[in-house]
Amino acid sequence: MILMIWEGHRDSPCAVWGVFFAVGALCLSRSVYCAFQKRCIGLSGSVCLGRPLLWEFAMFRGLAVFLMLCAVGIGCVDSPKLPNGSEKWTCQLDEECKKLDASAYCERGLCVLWGRNENATLEKVNETSAEIPSDTVEESRETPTEGEVEKTVEGTTENAPENVVEESTSAEAGEPNAESAEPAQEADAAAEQPPSEQEIEEAEPEDPCRVGEKFCGGQCVNVQTSQTHCGQCNNACGGGLACTAGLCACPKQEVFCGTLCVDLQTNAKHCGRCGVVCGAGDVCEAGVCLIACEKQQTRCGAGCVDIQTDPKHCGQCAKSCPAGQVCTKGACGCPTGTELCNGICVNKQQDPKHCGACGKACSMTTVCQNGACVASCGAPLTVCGTVCVDLQTDAKHCGTCDKACATGGTCQIGACSCPSGTQLCGSACVNTLANNAHCGKCAQACPVDARCTNGQCSCPMSGHRACGTPLACVDTRSDPRYCAGCFGKCLSGDVCRNSVCVGGPYTETISGGAHTTYTPFAYPTGIVKYPGGGFLVVDPTKNQILQIYPSGSVGVFAGTGARGSADGAAASATFWGPQGLTWGPNGELYVADTFNHRIRKISAQRQVTTFAGTAYGDKGGTTQTAQFGHPVDIVFDSKLSVFYIADRANYKIRKIDDRLIVTTLAGSTYGYKNDTTSGAGAQFSLMSSLTLDDKGDLYVSDTGNHRIRKVLSSSGATSTVAGNGTASSSDGSGVYAGIASPLGILWEGGMLYVAEYSKIRRIDIANNFHVTTFVGQDAHGFMDGLPSVALFAGVAYFAFVQEGGYKNLYVTEIANRAIRRVFFQ
Numbered sequence: 001m002i003l004m005i006w007e008g009h010r011d012s013p014c015a016v017w018g019v020f021f022a023v024g025a026l027c028l029s030r031s032v033y034c035a036f037q038k039r040c041i042g043l044s045g046s047v048c049l050g051r052p053l054l055w056e057f058a059m060f061r062g063l064a065v066f067l068m069l070c071a072v073g074i075g076c077v078d079s080p081k082l083p084n085g086s087e088k089w090t091c092q093l094d095e096e097c098k099k100l101d102a103s104a105y106c107e108r109g110l111c112v113l114w115g116r117n118e119n120a121t122l123e124k125v126n127e128t129s130a131e132i133p134s135d136t137v138e139e140s141r142e143t144p145t146e147g148e149v150e151k152t153v154e155g156t157t158e159n160a161p162e163n164v165v166e167e168s169t170s171a172e173a174g175e176p177n178a179e180s181a182e183p184a185q186e187a188d189a190a191a192e193q194p195p196s197e198q199e200i201e202e203a204e205p206e207d208p209c210r211v212g213e214k215f216c217g218g219q220c221v222n223v224q225t226s227q228t229h230c231g232q233c234n235n236a237c238g239g240g241l242a243c244t245a246g247l248c249a250c251p252k253q254e255v256f257c258g259t260l261c262v263d264l265q266t267n268a269k270h271c272g273r274c275g276v277v278c279g280a281g282d283v284c285e286a287g288v289c290l291i292a293c294e295k296q297q298t299r300c301g302a303g304c305v306d307i308q309t310d311p312k313h314c315g316q317c318a319k320s321c322p323a324g325q326v327c328t329k330g331a332c333g334c335p336t337g338t339e340l341c342n343g344i345c346v347n348k349q350q351d352p353k354h355c356g357a358c359g360k361a362c363s364m365t366t367v368c369q370n371g372a373c374v375a376s377c378g379a380p381l382t383v384c385g386t387v388c389v390d391l392q393t394d395a396k397h398c399g400t401c402d403k404a405c406a407t408g409g410t411c412q413i414g415a416c417s418c419p420s421g422t423q424l425c426g427s428a429c430v431n432t433l434a435n436n437a438h439c440g441k442c443a444q445a446c447p448v449d450a451r452c453t454n455g456q457c458s459c460p461m462s463g464h465r466a467c468g469t470p471l472a473c474v475d476t477r478s479d480p481r482y483c484a485g486c487f488g489k490c491l492s493g494d495v496c497r498n499s500v501c502v503g504g505p506y507t508e509t510i511s512g513g514a515h516t517t518y519t520p521f522a523y524p525t526g527i528v529k530y531p532g533g534g535f536l537v538v539d540p541t542k543n544q545i546l547q548i549y550p551s552g553s554v555g556v557f558a559g560t561g562a563r564g565s566a567d568g569a570a571a572s573a574t575f576w577g578p579q580g581l582t583w584g585p586n587g588e589l590y591v592a593d594t595f596n597h598r599i600r601k602i603s604a605q606r607q608v609t610t611f612a613g614t615a616y617g618d619k620g621g622t623t624q625t626a627q628f629g630h631p632v633d634i635v636f637d638s639k640l641s642v643f644y645i646a647d648r649a650n651y652k653i654r655k656i657d658d659r660l661i662v663t664t665l666a667g668s669t670y671g672y673k674n675d676t677t678s679g680a681g682a683q684f685s686l687m688s689s690l691t692l693d694d695k696g697d698l699y700v701s702d703t704g705n706h707r708i709r710k711v712l713s714s715s716g717a718t719s720t721v722a723g724n725g726t727a728s729s730s731d732g733s734g735v736y737a738g739i740a741s742p743l744g745i746l747w748e749g750g751m752l753y754v755a756e757y758s759k760i761r762r763i764d765i766a767n768n769f770h771v772t773t774f775v776g777q778d779a780h781g782f783m784d785g786l787p788s789v790a791l792f793a794g795v796a797y798f799a800f801v802q803e804g805g806y807k808n809l810y811v812t813e814i815a816n817r818a819i820r821r822v823f824f825q
Contacts, residue, residue, distance in 0.1 A: 090109050090110060090111075091106040091109060091110065091111050092106065092109070093106055094106045096111070097111035097112070208220070209221075212224060214229065214232070214233060215233075216228075216229040216233035216234065217229070217233070217234075223243075223246055224243070224244075224245055224246045225243050225244070226243055227242070227243050230243035230246060230247065230248050231243075231246035231247060231248075231561065235248070240254075240260055240261035241256065241261060244555075244556075245556050245560065245561070245571070246560075246561050247520065247555075247556055247561075248520075249520075249553075249554070249555055249556075250553060253265065255270075255274070255549060255551040255552070255553030256552075256553045256554075257270045257274035257275070257551070257552075257553075262274075264287050264551055265284070265285070265286055265287045266284050266285065267284055268282065268283060268284045268289070270551075271284035271287060271288065271289045271460075271461070272284075272287035272288060272289075272461060272551075273287075273550060273551045273552070274551050274552055274553075276289070276461055276462050276463075277462050278290075278460070278462065279291070279462070282460070283299070285299070288449055288460045288461070289460035289461055289462065290451075290460055291304075291451060291453065291458065291460070296308075298313070298317065299317075300313045300317035300318065303451070305317075307327075307330055308327070308328075308329055308330045309327050309328070310327055311325065311326055311327045311332070314327035314330060314331065314332050315327075315330035315331060322343060322344075323344075324338075324344055324345040325345055337349075339358075341354045341358035341359070342358065342359070346358075348371055349368070349369075349370055349371045350368050350369070350387055350388060351368055351387075352366075352367060352368045352373070352386040352387060355368035355371060355372065355373050356368075356371035356372055362386060366386075367383050367386055367387060367388050368386075368387070368388070369381070369388050380392070382397075382401070384397045384401035384402065385401070389401070391414055392411070392412075392413055392414045393411050393412070394411055395409060395410060395411045395416070398411035398414060398415065398416050399411075399414035399415060403416075405417075406418065406424055406426075406427050406428050406429050407427060407428040407429065408422060408428055408429035408430070409424070409428075409429045421433075423442070425438045425442035425443065426442070426443075430442075432455060433452070433453075433454055433455045434452050434453070434454075435452055436450070436451065436452045436457075439452035439455060439456065439457050440452075440455035440456060444471070445470065445471065446466060446471060447459070447466055447470075447471055447472050447473045449461075449473055450466050450471070450473055457471055459473035460473075461473065461475075463475055463476060463477045463499075464476070465482070465485070465486060466486075467481075467482045467485075467486035468481075468482070468486070476488070476496075476499060477496065477497075477498055477499045478495075478496050478497065478498075478823070479496055480494060480495055480496040480501065480806070483496035483499060483500070483501050484496075484499040484500070488501070493824075495823040495824060497823070502786060503786065504786075504823060504824040505774070505775055505786075505787060505809075505822045505823055505824035506785065506786055506790075506822070506823045506824070507775060507784050507785060507786075507787075507790040507792075507820055507821070507822050507823075508784045508820065508821055508823070509784055509818050509819070509820050509821075510548070510552055510810075510819050510820070510821050511548050511552045511553075511554060511818065511819040512524070512554075512816075512817050512818040512819055513782060513816055513817065513818035519817045519818070520546065520554035521537070521539055521546070521554075521817040521818070521819075522539055522541035522542050522817065523539055523540055523541040523542075523814055523817075524537045524538070524539055524546075524796065524812040524813070524814065524817065524818075524819065525537075525538050525539070525540060525579045525580070525796045525797055525812055525814070526538040526578075526579055526580040526581045526592075526633070526797050526812070527797050527798070527799045527810060527812050527819070528581055528582065528583060528589075528799055529799055529801050529810075530547065530548075531587070533549070533550040534547060534548045534549045534550045535547070535548040535799065535810065535819065536548075536557055536581065536589065537812060537819065538578050538579055538580070538581055538591070540577040540578055540579055540594065541577075542559070542561055543559050543560075543561055543562065543563055543564075543574065543575045543576055543577065543578070544556055544557075544558065544559035544560075544561055544575065545557045545558040545559055545575075545578065545581065545589075545591065545602075548819060556571075557570065557606075558570035558571075558573060558575075558591075558602055558606065558608060559573060559574060559575045559578075560572060560573070560574055562574050563575075563576045563595075564576065565593070565596045565598065565610070567600075567607075567608050567609050567610060568607070568608060569606065569607060569608070570602060570606035570607070570608055571606075573600075573608035575591070575593050575596065575600065576593060576594070576595040576596045577593075577594045577595035577596075578591045578592060578593045578594060578600075579592050579594050579632045579633065580592040580631075580632055580633030580634050580646070580689070580797075581634070582634050582635055582636055583636075584601070584636060584640060585636070585640035585641070586604070587603075587604040588601050588602060588603050588604065589601070589602040590602075590611060590634055590636075590643075591634075592631040592632055592633055592634045592645070592646075593613075593631075594630050594631060594632055594648075595630065596613075597613050597614075597615060597616045597617075597627065597628045597629060597630065597631065598610050598611075598612065598613035598614075598628070598631075599611045599612040599613055599623075599628075599631060599634060599643075599645065599656075611623060612624075612626055612628075612656060612660075612662060613626060613627060613628045613631070614626070614627055615627055616628075616629055616630075616649075617629065618647075618650045618652075620661075620662045620663050620664065621661070621662060622660060622661060622662070623656060623660045623661075623662060626662035628645065628647050628650070628654065629647055629648065629649030629650040630647070630648045630649040631645050631646065631647050631648070631654075632646050632648045632687070632688060632689070633645070633646040633687075633688065633689045633690050634646075634690070635690045635691065635692055635698075637692060637696050637713070638692070638694075638696060641657075641658045642655065642656070642657055642658065642713075643655070643656035643657075644656075644665065644690055644692075644698060644713075645690075646687045646688070646689065646690050646700065647667075648686060648687055648688075650667070651667050651668070651669060651670050651671075651683065651684045651685065651687070652664050652665075652666065652667030652668070652684070653665045653666045653667055653679075653684075653687075653690070653698065653700065653711055653716070664680075664716075665679060665698075665711060665713070665716040666679030666680070666682045666711045666716040666717075666718045667679070667682050667683065667684050667718075668680060668681060668682065668683060669683055670683065670684075670685055671683035671684075671685065672684075672685060672702075672705045672707075672725070674709075674718050674719050674720060675716075675717065675718050676717050676718070676719055677715070677717055678715055678716055678717065679711060679712075679715065679716025679717055679718045680716070682709075682711075682716075682718035684700070684702050684704075684705070684709070685702060685703070685704025685705045686702075686703045686704035687700050687701065687702050687703060687704075688701045688703045688742065688743045688744070688745075689701045689742075689743060689744045689745045689746075689755075689797065690745070691745045691746050691747045691752070692713075692747060693747045693765070694747075696713045697710060697711065697712050697713050698710070698711040698712075698713060699711075699721070699745055699747065699752055700745070701742040701743060701744065701745040701754060701755075702723075702742070703741050703742055703743060704741075705723070705725060706723050706724075706725055706726060706727050706728075706738075706739055706740060706741060706742070707720050707722065707723035707724075707725060707735075707739065707742075708720070708721050708722040708723055708739060708742060708745065708752065708754060708763065709721070720735055721734060721735075721763070721769045722734050722735065722737055722739060722752075722754075722763050722769050722771050723735065723737065723738070723739040723742075724736060724737065724738055724739075726738055727740040727741060728740055729756055729759060729761075729773075729778065731770075731771055731772050731773065732770070732771055733767075733768045733769060733770045733771070734768060734769040734770075734771075737770075737771035739754060739756065739761060739771065740756050740757070741756065741757065742754045742755060742756060742761075743755040743756075743795065743796050743797070744795070744796055744797035744798050744812075745798075746797075746798040746799075746800065748800045748807065748809075749807075750764070750765050750766055751763065751764060751765065752765065753774065753798055753809065755795040755796060755797065755798065755811075756776070756795060757780060757792075757793070757794060757795065757815075758776050758777060758778065758779065758780035758781075758791070758792050758793060758795070759773050759774075759775070759776030759777065759778075759792065759795070760773075760774045760775050760776055760792070760795060760798075760809075760811065760822070761773055761774060762774040774822075775787050775790055775792070775822055776790065776791070776792045776795070777790075777791060779791065780792065780793040780794075780815070781793060782816045782818070784820075792811075792813060792816070792820070793813060793814075793815035793816045794813045794814030794815030794816060795811055795812075795813055795814075796811075796812045796813065796814050797811075797812050798810065798811055798812075806823075806824075808821055808822060808823050808824065809821070809822040809824070810822075
């Protein structure tokens with residue numbers, strides 16, 4: 001009996017009391033037996049001895065212990081309790097559990113909430129269950145019919161009279177009331193209604209899924225790879241985009257052009273970059289438009305050849321014939337009149353080493369004539385070395401021995417000449433109509449990506465022409481030196497847009513933008529040129545560094561997107577709100593990891609490490625012990641040996657020298673104050689960006705003070721160069737001009753470029769720090785074009801890039817979520 005009770009309730013804390021119940025029963029039976037024998041002793045009469053005692057007293061004590069343990073055991077069996085005091089509901093079917101909670105199911109005889117571990121039992125306290133007979137409880141656990149469900153829905157407590165509700169409440173409080181049974185049953189029936197979708201969503205666990213997954217649409221999905229839930233729930237990737245690392249991106253080797261993912265290496269409508277269309281019949285290979293080959297020709301590399309006759313591509317591309325052999329009908333062989341001897345084509349009628357037969361050599365005093373070694377040559381032949389030649393027609397001995405004609409030339413009447421359609425260029429006869437090294441005339445070479453056609457170098461990319469000296473393929477639609485043609489130079493200060501010279505600067509969008517249906521950016525800030533082409537952009541909201549490829553498509557350079565400070569490979573490392581970035585001395589990328597209060601380094605091998613900083617604070621020392629407070633921008637000096645940091649929360653400019661020691665260059669506490677001696681007494685307010693001039697001195701965008709400050713790198717002495725301290729945007733000289741909440745700042749060519757929300761301001765250092773508006777207007781928006789129409793919103797940071805002999809300004813925009821380019825000279 002003890003084993004039966006223990007087995008049935010071993011998962012319950014009442015199992016011990018069940019054992020006590022059995023012990024009590026054993027004691028009683030033993031007591032009765034011994035009492036009747038009148039030979040009992042012990043606490044409950046359970047020990048029989050040889051001398052009799054009062055059997056009535058022994059039997060009474062045995063009965064008392066039995067009743068006490070029975071009460072405890074029965075209570076545990078009838079209402080088993082969890083350690084926390086709530087009821088544990090047993091089951092046989094999932095439907096029994098779903099009556100208690102829509103997200104519960106039956107496992108191992110117990111109702112369990114979906115998403116918890118297998119030992120977590122459903123806790124649901126039903127105060128009225130104590131008043132319902134056990135047979136009613138058993139019936140309530142059976143699956144109701146459709147009619148019973150409808151009756152149950154109609155009988156919810158929401159439609160019950162107030163007095164019935166009160167009676168039901170009293171019954172729940174433990175007051176016996178027979179009339180309350182029916183309302184209680186109606187309340188239970190109402191609880192059995194299928195919950196609404198909203199209730200199910202509210203009842204779902206906050207995060208029931210495994211690490212790396214999210215609960216989307218009623219199921220756990222991997223938002224790193226899910227096409228319908230990429231990065232977050234209900235963010236579907238379309239247009240051929242694939243979900244990679246939580247971002248919608250094109251498959252490997254493809255980029256996003258317009259609405260589709262394309263392979264820029266082979267797509268004739270997007271060859272090399274988006275929008276570059278190859279000509280009719282032309283093909284795109286390796287990202288270059290190539291002119292279509294003529295009939296019976298095959299493309300080999302960048303050229304078209306006849307594989308039936310070309311000795312370098314005989315029968316197939318790159319299959320070259322041995323020296324001296326020719327290609328005939330796609331097979332290598334010796335020219336007419338020659339035979340193969342030891343891998344070399346020879347004329348056995350004249351070759352002194354193979355005279356008449358392979359390996360049969362003539363002596364030094366004889367020559368080979370008509371396949372025989374003879375003492376001299378017959379007329380009109382002449383002995384040249386050991387060979388009889390005709391000086392009137394032999395291209396290697398034209399007119400005299402060892403006077404060779406140019407490659408491709410012929411010897412006629414003892415004089416060298418080039419075949420018809422060719423001319424002598426240097427030591428070769430070439431066809432200047434089709435020769436890339438001598439196109440149109442001798443020594444005029446075409447660019448490496450161009451082809452000579454009819455004496456003109458033809459560039460493969462649409463809109464490009466071969467111009468300049470030496471020739472180069474240039475875009476005549478945008479290059480101001482060759483606008484609309486090789487002789488269409490624009491006036492100084494103008495730019496070329498769509499083959500028309502217009503007054504610059506001219507703004508255009510290269511990636512993202514609020515006007516597009518898909519933008520890969522959430523909050524783009526810092527930007528730098530990527531050596532391999534394109535750009536790297538920081539997105540603090542995504543906790544990632546993104547890469548913009550030359551085509552305009554975007555991928556992830558570093559960061560998983562999750563908040564963290566984990567080092568390691570770029571694909572697995574984590575950041576938290578990074579903002580500024582700059583290139584270091586050995587090709588490393590340094591990142592201001594703002595909310596981690598650290599400076600991170602990404603090596604050329606894409607390995608992320610912590611370069612400086614440990615936690616939030618204001619502490620100098622080595623890079624391994626120093627502390628920062630929300631560093632937002634970083635910059636190296638011209639020698640790439642000294643490192644400056646805009647430490648925003650500490651209101652300081654910090655410096656890391658070549659010994660990797662962190663000190664304060666300028667700044668103390670929040671406020672506005674200059675210190676023209678040492679900088680120790682200077683005050684800043686929410687600085688945003690740094691830049692260095694040609695002398696190595698720093699300029700700071702002091703956002704909260706609406707000013708541009710200058711800090712001498714030698715002493716830290718601080719002064720104000722522009723801005724009157726009000727959030728206005730007015731032109732003027734130095735501190736008389738208005739600069740509203742400046743963000744990014746960049747030095748270039750004696751000018752400071754400063755980012756306002758809807759404008760880019762320019763400060764002429766040599767002209768008394770005169771401030772003017774470079775592009776943008778008071779109104780914000782999103783529009784490309786000339787300064788009179790271009791609109792910006794949320795201008796953040798800058799990068800200058802050398803392109804086609806000119807430097808153009810690249811801009812990140814927070815509100816428009818775009819990367820823009822400003823063309824100017």
